[in-house]
Amino acid sequence: MLFSVVSVVVLLFSALLALIFNRSALKTSAVGASGAVIASLTGLIPVVKTLIVPARETLSLPCSLPVGSFSFVLDPLAAFFLVPVFILTAAAALYGVDYLKQFDGKKPLGLAWAMFNVLSASMVVVILSADAVPFLIGWEAMAAASFALVIFEHEKSQVRKAGIIYLVAGGAGALFLLAMFALFGIGSDSLAFSSFTRPAGGLASVAFLCAIMGFGLKAGFVPLHIWLPEAHPAAPSHVSAVMSGVMIKMGIYGLMRALHFLTPWQPWWGWLLITIGVVSGLLGVIFALAQHDLKRLLAYSSIENIGIITLGLGIGVLGVVKAIYPLAALGFAGALLHVVNHALFKGLLFMGAGAVLHAAGTAELEALGGLSKKMPRTAVYFLVGAAAIAGLPPLNGFVSEFFICFGAFTALRAPIQTATGAVLTIAVMAAIGTLASACFAKAFGAVFLGKSRSLKCAAVHEAGPWMGFAMGVLAAACVFIGFASPLLVAPLSAAIACGFGPRLGLEFSAAAGIPLLYISAGALTLAAVLALITVFRKFLLRGRKPAAGPTWDCGYAAPSARMQYGASSFVQPLTDFFQPMLRTQRHYSGLKGFFPAGADFHTEANSVFYNHLYAPAANLIKRLAFRYSWLQHGRLQLYILYIVVALIALLVCKL
Amino acid sequence: MKVVAQYLMVLTLSPLLLGVINRVKAFFGGRKGIPLFQLYRDLFKLLHKTPVYSRSTTWLFRAGPIVGLGAVLCALAIVPFSGRHSFLAFDGDLILMVYLLGLARFATVLAALDTGSSFEDMGASREVQFAVFAEPAFFLALAALARGTGQLSLSAMFAGLTPAVWQSAASVLALVTAALFIVFLAENSRVPVDDPNTHLELTMIHEVMALDHSGPDLAFILYGAALKLWALGALISCAVLPRHSASWFVDSGRFILMMFVLAAAVGVLESIIARLRFLKVPYLLFTAFSFSVLALMFQAAR
Numbered sequence: 001m002l003f004s005v006v007s008v009v010v011l012l013f014s015a016l017l018a019l020i021f022n023r024s025a026l027k028t029s030a031v032g033a034s035g036a037v038i039a040s041l042t043g044l045i046p047v048v049k050t051l052i053v054p055a056r057e058t059l060s061l062p063c064s065l066p067v068g069s070f071s072f073v074l075d076p077l078a079a080f081f082l083v084p085v086f087i088l089t090a091a092a093a094l095y096g097v098d099y100l101k102q103f104d105g106k107k108p109l110g111l112a113w114a115m116f117n118v119l120s121a122s123m124v125v126v127i128l129s130a131d132a133v134p135f136l137i138g139w140e141a142m143a144a145a146s147f148a149l150v151i152f153e154h155e156k157s158q159v160r161k162a163g164i165i166y167l168v169a170g171g172a173g174a175l176f177l178l179a180m181f182a183l184f185g186i187g188s189d190s191l192a193f194s195s196f197t198r199p200a201g202g203l204a205s206v207a208f209l210c211a212i213m214g215f216g217l218k219a220g221f222v223p224l225h226i227w228l229p230e231a232h233p234a235a236p237s238h239v240s241a242v243m244s245g246v247m248i249k250m251g252i253y254g255l256m257r258a259l260h261f262l263t264p265w266q267p268w269w270g271w272l273l274i275t276i277g278v279v280s281g282l283l284g285v286i287f288a289l290a291q292h293d294l295k296r297l298l299a300y301s302s303i304e305n306i307g308i309i310t311l312g313l314g315i316g317v318l319g320v321v322k323a324i325y326p327l328a329a330l331g332f333a334g335a336l337l338h339v340v341n342h343a344l345f346k347g348l349l350f351m352g353a354g355a356v357l358h359a360a361g362t363a364e365l366e367a368l369g370g371l372s373k374k375m376p377r378t379a380v381y382f383l384v385g386a387a388a389i390a391g392l393p394p395l396n397g398f399v400s401e402f403f404i405c406f407g408a409f410t411a412l413r414a415p416i417q418t419a420t421g422a423v424l425t426i427a428v429m430a431a432i433g434t435l436a437s438a439c440f441a442k443a444f445g446a447v448f449l450g451k452s453r454s455l456k457c458a459a460v461h462e463a464g465p466w467m468g469f470a471m472g473v474l475a476a477a478c479v480f481i482g483f484a485s486p487l488l489v490a491p492l493s494a495a496i497a498c499g500f501g502p503r504l505g506l507e508f509s510a511a512a513g514i515p516l517l518y519i520s521a522g523a524l525t526l527a528a529v530l531a532l533i534t535v536f537r538k539f540l541l542r543g544r545k546p547a548a549g550p551t552w553d554c555g556y557a558a559p560s561a562r563m564q565y566g567a568s569s570f571v572q573p574l575t576d577f578f579q580p581m582l583r584t585q586r587h588y589s590g591l592k593g594f595f596p597a598g599a600d601f602h603t604e605a606n607s608v609f610y611n612h613l614y615a616p617a618a619n620l621i622k623r624l625a626f627r628y629s630w631l632q633h634g635r636l637q638l639y640i641l642y643i644v645v646a647l648i649a650l651l652v653c654k655l
Numbered sequence: 656m657k658v659v660a661q662y663l664m665v666l667t668l669s670p671l672l673l674g675v676i677n678r679v680k681a682f683f684g685g686r687k688g689i690p691l692f693q694l695y696r697d698l699f700k701l702l703h704k705t706p707v708y709s710r711s712t713t714w715l716f717r718a719g720p721i722v723g724l725g726a727v728l729c730a731l732a733i734v735p736f737s738g739r740h741s742f743l744a745f746d747g748d749l750i751l752m753v754y755l756l757g758l759a760r761f762a763t764v765l766a767a768l769d770t771g772s773s774f775e776d777m778g779a780s781r782e783v784q785f786a787v788f789a790e791p792a793f794f795l796a797l798a799a800l801a802r803g804t805g806q807l808s809l810s811a812m813f814a815g816l817t818p819a820v821w822q823s824a825a826s827v828l829a830l831v832t833a834a835l836f837i838v839f840l841a842e843n844s845r846v847p848v849d850d851p852n853t854h855l856e857l858t859m860i861h862e863v864m865a866l867d868h869s870g871p872d873l874a875f876i877l878y879g880a881a882l883k884l885w886a887l888g889a890l891i892s893c894a895v896l897p898r899h900s901a902s903w904f905v906d907s908g909r910f911i912l913m914m915f916v917l918a919a920a921v922g923v924l925e926s927i928i929a930r931l932r933f934l935k936v937p938y939l940l941f942t943a944f945s946f947s948v949l950a951l952m953f954q955a956a957r
Contacts, residue, residue: 370771372713383715383765392758393751402754405794406747412802416955419802423951426798430753430791437757438783441764445779450771451711518745522729525743526755530725533875537721540871544705551709551772552866554856565776570768573784577937 007043011121022110032113036093068133084343098464132191143170162230169227176214219251233295237354245347273314281307290605329508330407338400352382355463390437394523396481446567679922706870719766720875737910744810778863788940795947830950837943
């Protein structure tokens, strides 16, 4: 616990130093990044210890608060979420050293570093809190710091719009959390987690719905996700990596903790979570397929992965309620491991996208192509991330998706209701997996393969050394988890036991232990087979020099880069199929007259929910609110009167 | 020992399946047809050729066939042989098998995209599209089998399939087999989804992705395709051969015979029906999906 405190202090102190050294880009980057790296390495010590030897450390700061206390606890569940936070903080900070150089002299880098470190510190505080007050303080600090980072390039109008949407979403989420904690604390004079009275019956369900809304807004459940595809692409890439990789997982963490205070669970909670998972997972990946911008595509894919995590959580809850424990254990395990896995590969992919954006000046898929020749290292790392996020063996994404799918298979013999949930899970996981692999074949292919589609790719250069190192670390972690999955059984089982009861921890070790050994063996076999084939091919080609020629294009020998298939064409059969959900808008100015001049065609996959749900709702609220605008007249003395009246009314009610 | 023998038999016999299909088609077309063992000769010849690479390709283009073949080889280690256990049989192995085939597909698609040719990109685009519809059908068909037999590994599932199970749940097993057959045709790019004999780049799927590959790379692709045909066909053969005898030789012989009957059936099918339009292929795959769902419903109602 001491080291955890040290790491938060180092983060905050280096944030302060970064602000002080704002004048010099070199100094502020050095201070900010080294602070983040040192803090992460320090913070990982107690975390790893807790995961290896499950323990529960508490800490209470001696300072009093009106309804709470600064009490913190480090248990295996918290430790499990802290691992990706620290890893990604360190990697993103190193990446940021190179990435932020392009803004040198144009932007206050000190502020960017300070906010980055505050963001990391606030996530650590959120995870460690054992009291609603520090939890909410951390939560709001997280929202504020990330808001400041999202509007880093505030001279762009799109970024400002993203910032406002993000701010509103964050505020709304916090309101629901206040309501939820108030319900937890009914009849108790403290908001410490240990003194929560468990609300029962209808109140429990209300508290659960508040948790879904409040934490779902942060996690990006469909249809609460609309801030996500706006805010994540707007932020600098290393911040996008942290936001998409770990910050949205704070919503999942909060939900898991909230479920802890809400026993006994209702069956419909499980069904609600499954529904959210299915809808978010499928719509997330379908929207991702239709995007033209690499960072927006990655943001939508985060929604998909949050869907997978929630699906795991949902079958977990259903399994517990229906007393089908292997289903529950594997569902929770899948959700937990996917949190870590998604942090690793989404962080990696956002960093890859940032390297492309940095090098080519655009992340527009239709303008890129052929970058693997100029950025070979970035291409390899991005490929690892793409294969991992598509859930392909032998990488880490496969292991967590395996847990969820396998969990569903174990429940097939269950009574019909639960079995239906299991069948739904299997079908949806299969669909999401193939759609994700189509989506990332498109993303990787459009950016790195073929020929460059525009001149922008001509001057492209490889990512800087720190950027490369950060991506390399994350890619190595993806590969490591894929091959060494049996090592995960103990920490996962500890985290499950801590979050959902010791019985499920044991159940998980029993259900997953042997399959993971086989999966690891399968991964090693695959690696060995690939090596053998490669050697065989080398042997066959010894002493011969392959000839080079043009690509076969039906006998046409001068194909140009513009004749390539575009990224949108590649997914057109699928986007066309899902058009009712996507509502892609097509803009076409056709050829007219005998001597047609220019023609133009472009499509926009706008946010369906924003256009068809939120915009009408906001208009309605605005219209209603205007009727009462006479209340808001700008006279300060009357505002003070309002406050006094409200206070008196509250006091009278209390009496 | 027997497991190794089974695996080696699969490795040697797979290319013969394509020979059988071609001979049956030639018979229906009134031709003499290419020799049964032609694919072996092709593979041997290709392995000794020097490849030609397009200037727009990178290492990924060369890695594609290697990963494609390696992944299918590993998937084959999971596939049961005549209802007997395979190398890698464990609870949940079917998920690994399907995802390994997914890895092979991903590698093939990326290698195709690396050439920068519109034709290859078209094929890749179709390949990923059809996979989206085929894979849920495949998974649910296996889920119906898992619910029916109570087993979670492919080997155990098919070993648990006895004539008694067929008698009591014939409708379920028939639907599962039908769904598996459609997925088998689609995943192996056979008529009515794709025509391996077509010679127009615009209308091909699997063949067009391999247009630029040559030499050993092409040999790996052709051999991988033959192995994949065996991998998915074996599930169908196991499903329709529920009777197991005590003798490994009898079982194996019967199973291999069944594989060639299946190949002949594919040949007959390809001779009597035409390929579907691309826009209609998803409907065929939905049919497979519906069969799987129906099988699950029948199984649940039993």
